[in-house]
Amino acid sequence: MKAVEDAFRAAGVTGWLHAEDVDTGRRVGVRADEPVVLASVFKVPLLVAFFRRAAAGLLDPAERVTLRPGDRAEGPTGTSILLDDVTLSLRDLAALMITVSDNAAADVLYDRVGGADAVNADLAALGLTATRITGNGRELFAGMLADAGAADFGELWARLDEPGLPERIRALNPVLTSRSTPREMAALLGLVWRDEAAPPAACAQMRRMFGLQVWPHRLSAGFPFDDVRVGGKTGTLPTIRNEIGVVEYPDGGRYAVAVFTRAARPVAALPQADAVIGAAARLAVEALRRPRRT
Amino acid sequence: MVLGCIPDLISSLAVNLVGHLRCFVAVAEELHFGRAAERLGMAQPPLSQRIRRLESELGVTLFDRSSRRVVPTPAGRLLLDDARELLALADRVHTLGDRVRQSADGALRAGIPAGLGGGVVAALIAAFRARRPAVRLDLRETPTAQQAAALADGTLDAGVLRHPCDTRGLALGPMLGQRIGALLPAADAPAEPRLGDLAGRDLVLFPRDEAPGSHDEWLAACRRDGYDPPAVHTARRAEFALGLVLSGTAVALVPEPAAVPPGTAWRALAGDPIVWRTSCAWRADGADPAVADFAAVATAVLRAEAGMTPLGAGPLRRVEFRPSSGFLA
Numbered sequence: 001m002k003a004v005e006d007a008f009r010a011a012g013v014t015g016w017l018h019a020e021d022v023d024t025g026r027r028v029g030v031r032a033d034e035p036v037v038l039a040s041v042f043k044v045p046l047l048v049a050f051f052r053r054a055a056a057g058l059l060d061p062a063e064r065v066t067l068r069p070g071d072r073a074e075g076p077t078g079t080s081i082l083l084d085d086v087t088l089s090l091r092d093l094a095a096l097m098i099t100v101s102d103n104a105a106a107d108v109l110y111d112r113v114g115g116a117d118a119v120n121a122d123l124a125a126l127g128l129t130a131t132r133i134t135g136n137g138r139e140l141f142a143g144m145l146a147d148a149g150a151a152d153f154g155e156l157w158a159r160l161d162e163p164g165l166p167e168r169i170r171a172l173n174p175v176l177t178s179r180s181t182p183r184e185m186a187a188l189l190g191l192v193w194r195d196e197a198a199p200p201a202a203c204a205q206m207r208r209m210f211g212l213q214v215w216p217h218r219l220s221a222g223f224p225f226d227d228v229r230v231g232g233k234t235g236t237l238p239t240i241r242n243e244i245g246v247v248e249y250p251d252g253g254r255y256a257v258a259v260f261t262r263a264a265r266p267v268a269a270l271p272q273a274d275a276v277i278g279a280a281a282r283l284a285v286e287a288l289r290r291p292r293r294t
Numbered sequence: 295m296v297l298g299c300i301p302d303l304i305s306s307l308a309v310n311l312v313g314h315l316r317c318f319v320a321v322a323e324e325l326h327f328g329r330a331a332e333r334l335g336m337a338q339p340p341l342s343q344r345i346r347r348l349e350s351e352l353g354v355t356l357f358d359r360s361s362r363r364v365v366p367t368p369a370g371r372l373l374l375d376d377a378r379e380l381l382a383l384a385d386r387v388h389t390l391g392d393r394v395r396q397s398a399d400g401a402l403r404a405g406i407p408a409g410l411g412g413g414v415v416a417a418l419i420a421a422f423r424a425r426r427p428a429v430r431l432d433l434r435e436t437p438t439a440q441q442a443a444a445l446a447d448g449t450l451d452a453g454v455l456r457h458p459c460d461t462r463g464l465a466l467g468p469m470l471g472q473r474i475g476a477l478l479p480a481a482d483a484p485a486e487p488r489l490g491d492l493a494g495r496d497l498v499l500f501p502r503d504e505a506p507g508s509h510d511e512w513l514a515a516c517r518r519d520g521y522d523p524p525a526v527h528t529a530r531r532a533e534f535a536l537g538l539v540l541s542g543t544a545v546a547l548v549p550e551p552a553a554v555p556p557g558t559a560w561r562a563l564a565g566d567p568i569v570w571r572t573s574c575a576w577r578a579d580g581a582d583p584a585v586a587d588f589a590a591v592a593t594a595v596l597r598a599e600a601g602m603t604p605l606g607a608g609p610l611r612r613v614e615f616r617p618s619s620g621f622l623a
Contacts, residue, residue: 009503012510014460040622076620101623137622144621153621157613161458163337163466163573173462217618236623264439264507265458267514268619 001030001287004280011276013241013261018182019284022193022246022254028287030280032183035130035174036260039235040101041242042133042178044188047209049113049122050094051202059112061091067104073138074153078102091205098209098233103137110136126191131180140178144171144237160238160266171237185244185258193246193254207231210245217271218243219257222278223285239263241270243277247285255288257281312384313581314348315377317341318356322366322374332604335467335574335590385583402429402584404592405436405444405453407572408504409532411552414599421591429584438505445577452588454596456505457571467574467589470602474512474568476561477539477546483559489567490520497523498535498546508570512547515567550601572602 008015016036020027054061066087072080077100079086093109096102113119116133123131147169150156159165170176191197192206210231218241219232232245244258259277263270320330331338349356356370366374415433422431436444438459444450446463476487484491502509516523527544529535536555538544549570554560574589596602617623
């Protein structure tokens with residue numbers, strides 16, 4: 001995967017990648033078993049835990065809940081940015097959590113499924129032992145500001161080039177925050193796409209949500225082909241840009257890809273670092289689609 | 295917060311108690327966080343953090359920070375004598391370490407960036423020899439990204455990094471800044487050009503793999519201010535850059551040269567849009583006083599010989615909000 005390494009370097013990031021054929025298990029990777037910061041990708045195991053509990057009758061996905069402005073977690077999208085009360089079903093909150101990375105919606109579902117312990121128990125049941133969720137969005141947010149000594153997220157971004165500041169933020173350290181490996185995140189998507197993460201109807205609902213994600217700049221950007229379907233979930237924190245997803249070709253080939261990056265430059269607008277996620281994923285998928293050398 | 299990491303935090307402080315006490319003594323003697331940080335060859339925020347950590351570990355407040363000055367509390371004054379004694383003992387142990395290191399030819403291995411200039415390198419070696427005559431200094435010209443990796447895997451003991459770069463697991467010395475200007479043909483060198491005034495000329499830059507973060511940052515600054523170079527030439531050798539500049543088709547972005555080559559002129563850019571940041575670095579979990587001495591010496595030499603100046607807090611960077619880079623997007 002030298003081409004992938006070169007692409008990461010040219011984009012000014014350190015990258016971790018794992019791609020595998022959902023049906024044959026054939027795989028390629030770059031540092032695929034090293035721990036990585038999940039950031040919002042933690043919403044994927046949370047989604048799986050939610051649908052497993054719904055399928056088991058432990059919660060009603062159609063139950064309507066009201067979120068009041070003061071109670072909603074901070075975030076740049078979804079119900080986090082709204083001004084008034086919002087009433088939505090749990091499964092529609094799940095849709096917002098995946099399609100626009102709604103933090104307020106995610107924290108409601110986090111509480112409903114039983115928090116980190118419940119999500120971690122499901123991960124263990126699925127055989128994903130290197131993946132661990134350590135908290136919800138609100139806790140992550142408060143922890144980052146406290147570690148940085150910043151009043152708000154804007155100040156944190158503005159001060160990110162301060163020497164030593166990124167090292168102090170636990171949310172950017174895979175040992176101290178919600179974490180996984182590229183291999184395990186691709187494996188989790190493989191389970192969803194093969195109807196093994198939950199009953200088939202639940203997996204179908206999850207796949208629909210990943211396919212409705214709005215962001216065009218990362219994984220999707222690597223596959224500018226009208227007949228190729230891309231579904232995924234991004235993860236973003238200062239210097240960290242991730243996306244995991246599944247790429248489906250019209251010939252039936254489907255590939256689970258997990259790409260995690262960390263940029264050397266502490267700037268918020270870095271389109272080449274977003275785009276390299278798609279470019280690296282395409283290089284990996286093309287390698288998987290080439291006939292095996294005999 | 296993972297409960298499992300708390301013992302790690304405690305044990306890392308225990309291992310580095312000497313380092314924390316050294317910080318405490320420096321602040322207690324200087325009565326000023328900034329001066330203490332400079333003396334220690336480290337940046338101020340991690341120094342303040344170490345003092346806070348020491349305070350929370352000991353369960354007492356060591357300094358009264360309420361007034362304009364930093365004053366030791368009674369508990370701080372009580373600790374000072376013991377701390378000095380402990381440090382003296384630690385230094386004796388480390389001197390022994392230096393002798394052993396010397397006999398095993400375990401020189402201090404330090405990376406420096408390319409292009410610092412012979413005078414700077416010579417001054418650095420001389421100053422380190424004066425500070426630590428018993429330790430041989432093994433200097434290696436190493437690009438920034440490789441230095442960071444080598445520091446992490448232990449093949450380098452200390453380094454001098456160009457920023458921005460990935461500094462996970464590293465401790466940094468004070469951040470130094472170097473003004474970047476335009477090297478132009480003398481016949482066509484407007485005073486204090488804006489970056490936009492350079493439009494149409496090719497650009498000569500240091501090789502990107504030398505310091506990709508700086509390279510990308512400078513190019514972004516050029517484009518931000520209306521200068522999108524038609525071609526970017528990589529200059530591994532100064533002679534090549536000089537040829538391109540003298541031909542009249544290109545401009546080189548460089549720090550002010552010690553001697554401006556004949557036929558060219560170096561011009562500061564209006565508003566100083568590009569400042570090259572450089573700092574010493576070493577492993578955050580290391581506590582080798584020879585490394586600390588290298589950092590202090592290198593920082594002083596870069597200030598005196600390479601025209602670098604300490605960067606203060608400065609105005610905050612302006613970062614306009616965009617949802618796609620927002621919290622947990």
